[in-house]
Amino acid sequence: MANIILMLSIMSEALSVPEVSSTLAKNTSAHPVEVSNVATLANMVGGLIVVLALIFLLAYIVKRLKLVPSSxxxxxxxxxxxxxxxxxxxxxxxxxxxxxxxxxxxxxxxxxxxxTPVDVPVSSFASRLKLAKEQQ
The missing domain is CATH 2.60.40 (Immunoglobulin-like)
Structure with missing residues (x-):
């Protein structure tokens, strides 16, 4: 916490120097920021929704096809x-x-x-995929 306070005080001193503040003012006025915060936030939330939907879709596929072997x-x-x-x-x-x-x-x-035990043949994902391709 003390390090953060020290860094903030150093930054405020650097910005209070007239040469630095005038340089910063020239740079910010020369390149105005045209992207609004709302657009950036919407872009970020949209990306998050896509990633979460992809995770849930892959989890559903793994569960449905039983790709995870039982313990x-x-x-x-x-x-x-x-x-x-x-x-x-x-x-x-x-x-x-x-x-x-x-x-x-x-x-x-x-x-x-x-x-008498029932012998159930174990099929892998590769064999299921091959069978599905042959049926089409």
Whole structure:
């Protein structure tokens, strides 16, 4: 805080010198500032909105395409299938045992404990993209 006060006092002394103040007055009158503060602020806010929209769009794409691998924890989600607007059937693996769960917005029900594990092929983004291009 003391450094800021010292710098401000030095700057005020420098501006009070007649030679410096007349030079500054000549420079500012020779080049008038034509850009208003409102235009600068609008430009800055517009850029901020574009950057935030881009961040949210990329987060939505990553979430929708499931590009982020699940953690290597104890519980792994193997497959999810939507049945209704808020209902899903989820295949979960816990310590090598697979469970089929019914998930709604209010509760989770165990449908079945699978005796033989289901083998679900893992598809990468590259394979999904290649498949999508071939279908077009």
């Amino acid at each position: 290597g924890g104890v519980i792994k989600t193997i497959a999810v299938t939507s049945i209704g607007q808020r209902e899903k059937v989820v295949l979960v693996e816990v310590n090598g045992q697979q469970y089929l769960l019914g998930v709604t917005s209010q509760q989770i029900n165990l449908i079945d404990k699978l005796a």
